[in-house]
Amino acid sequence: MLGILWGLVVLLFAFWVLGLVLHIAGNLIHIALVLAITLAIYNFLKARDV
Template sequence: MLGVLWTVAVVLFIFWALGLALHIAGNIIHVLLLLAIAIAIYNFLKSRTAF
């Protein structure tokens, strides 16, 4: 599950960089990127406390 999340985060980062460079897609890419990063951090912290 964590691998899929990292894949989504990387893809969103690429889309964010393209959107920033080409001025397309507005703020939705930024919101999705922040959401993916927040979920990744939450899952990382959750998996570390399970041990």
């Protein structure tokens, strides 16, 4: 499960970079990046508790 979430984080980060460079999708890309970073931090902290 953790591998899938990290893949999603990388995919959303790549879309964010494309949106930043090509000026497409505006704020949606930034919202997706914030969600990806939030998921990554949550999973990192959750993995440390175990």
